[in-house]
Amino acid sequence: MGNMSKRKLISGASIALAGGVLTAAAGLASAQTAADIVLGEGIHPESIAATPDGGLLIGSIALNSVYRAAPGATTAEPWITTGLIDGGLVLGVFAAGDTAYVCAGGPFGSNVAFLLTFDLATAAETGRYELPGGGLCNDIAVGSDGTAYVSDTSPVGRLLALAPGASELTVVVADEAIAGIDGIAFIGDELYANDVTTGDLYRIDIAGGTYTTLTLSRPLQGPDGMRTTVDGTALLVTENAGGTLDLLTIEGDAVTVETIQDGFTQATGVAQIGNIAYVVEARFDVLFNPAAPPVGVFSAKAVPLPADAAAAPAAPAAAAAPAAPAAEDPAAVMAALMTDGQRLYVAQCQACHGDQGQGGIGFALVNSPVVSRAGATINQIIQGYPNHGMPEFGSRLNNAQIAAISTYIRNSWGNAYGVVTPAMVGQVRPQ
Numbered sequence: 405m406g407n408m409s410k411r412k413l414i415s416g417a418s419i420a421l422a423g424g425v426l427t428a429a430a431g432l433a434s435a436q437t438a439a440d441i442v443l444g445e446g447i448h449p450e451s452i453a454a455t456p457d458g459g460l461l462i463g464s465i466a467l468n469s470v471y472r473a474a475p476g477a478t479t480a481e482p483w484i485t486t487g488l489i490d491g492g493l494v495l496g497v498f499a500a501g502d503t504a505y506v507c508a509g510g511p512f513g514s515n516v517a518f519l520l521t522f523d524l525a526t527a528a529e530t531g532r533y534e535l536p537g538g539g540l541c542n543d544i545a546v547g548s549d550g551t552a553y554v555s556d557t558s559p560v561g562r563l564l565a566l567a568p569g570a571s572e573l574t575v576v577v578a579d580e581a582i583a584g585i586d587g588i589a590f591i592g593d594e595l596y597a598n599d600v601t602t603g604d605l606y607r608i609d610i611a612g613g614t615y616t617t618l619t620l621s622r623p624l625q626g627p628d629g630m631r632t633t634v635d636g637t638a639l640l641v642t643e644n645a646g647g648t649l650d651l652l653t654i655e656g657d658a659v660t661v662e663t664i665q666d667g668f669t670q671a672t673g674v675a676q677i678g679n680i681a682y683v684v685e686a687r688f689d690v691l692f693n694p695a696a697p698p699v700g701v702f703s704a705k706a707v708p709l710p711a712d713a714a715a716a717p718a719a720p721a722a723a724a725a726p727a728a729p730a731a732e733d734p735a736a737v738m739a740a741l742m743t744d745g746q747r748l749y750v751a752q753c754q755a756c757h758g759d760q761g762q763g764g765i766g767f768a769l770v771n772s773p774v775v776s777r778a779g780a781t782i783n784q785i786i787q788g789y790p791n792h793g794m795p796e797f798g799s800r801l802n803n804a805q806i807a808a809i810s811t812y813i814r815n816s817w818g819n820a821y822g823v824v825t826p827a828m829v830g831q832v833r834p835q
């Protein structure tokens with residue numbers, strides 16, 4: 405399951421095809437790939453957050469603890485395992501400055517909820533703030549002035565605040581109409597909140613204690629985890645019920661929802677490091693169903709963000725810009741990639757995927773949900789799927805070669821999904 409094992413499974417000689425072409429190009433590129441982060445069994449991760457040093461915090465709802473992955477690590481280790489709420493559960497985690505924030509509650513339905521703070525360097529608890537009147541501390545965001553905000557997903561529907569140095573949480577907004585308030589995140593000084601019950605996205609007027617319901621380009625099904633993109637201009641959202649990771653760009657009261665990846669099961673949390681989004685799935689379906697078989701090893705799933713998403717332009721790209729003189733003619737770029745891509749495909753891929761992309765040992769590449777997404781295609785080629793019979797090519801092909809093959813398979817045999825440039829591969833794997 406974990407990518408750690410993938411590399412081991414594939415040795416230079418393990419797959420004999422194409423007369424050693426696979427090994428001929430070895431060493432062209434360093435294999436810095438977007439690996440999933442292995443968490444372990446029984447974790448049921450509900451929330452994930454980036455730490456300022458480029459690592460991750462993960463909240464385990466089932467084990468009532470917080471895990472931490474060091475920068476670049478492919479596994480997370482238990483970090484805070486005691487001193488939470490006895491018999492309770494951890495929901496949101498967040499990190500800002502030198503502080504880790506944790507939403508710690510009693511068992512579901514207990515109405516006991518705390519925001520806890522810890523020193524990121526030492527894991528020592530530095531603060532304990534009970535939600536006034538109880539509630540469900542769900543997720544956290546910290547503003548530029550250091551004020552921490554907490555969503556209270558309970559019948560009273562609240563957003564609470566903890567100012568720097570304050571000893572208790574105060575109510576910013578309380579409205580039973582937003583009882584489903586869940587993920588919260590800032591763009592600049594604007595705070596946004598999603599609603600896991602209604603699917604709405606709100607902009608909160610912190611000073612006025614009111615909120616505005618924004619207009620979505622498509623409905624969200626159970627929006628849950630929400631974080632600001634690393635460039636600070638857009639939102640990454642996981643749809644718990646919809647099973648997707650989305651990028652939301654906001655213009656006034658209008659929100660453009662772009663699906664980045666689908667197929668998740670109860671995706672409840674997301675965090676971004678570099679150009680990779682890490683998605684966690686809490687799997688309440690299994691957690692609360694004693695008859696269900698266990699999930700096995702949980703991981704934070706790495707999703708390479710497309711270049712446009714990682715850059716996250718504030719305004720929709722200038723699609724209608726008329727014939728501006730381009731540095732390079734896109735048609736010529738495409739043609740060159742197609743020529744190289746075909747040659748590489750025949751040598752590296754055709755034996756398993758067929759001369760028409762019809763599949764064979766490997767899946768069909770025509771109408772493939774992976775091939776339709778640039779990031780997923782790049783990732784599939786870099787990482788392969790060794791325990792299912794596809795070797796990794798990350799250590800054998802450079803970014804230009806991966807771009808060429810990706811472009812070729814995405815635009816042949818009836819596929820028409822557009823170009824993949826070496827720069828796009830570079831977003832997934834700097835070399």
Ligand code: HEC
Nearest residue numbers: 752753756765766767772773774775784789792793794809
């Ligand atoms: C030794 C056989 C083999 C070779 C060589 C191979 N693949 Fe694969 N490929 C597979 C198998 C098997 C799968 C299915 C893996 C799985 O279970 O998800 C697969 C899956 C894929 C998928 C995902 C398709 C989908 O819809 O899930 C893509 C894309 C892909 N391969 C592209 C390539 C490209 C491009 C190359 C050449 C650089 C290549 N493969 C070389 C065996 C191979």
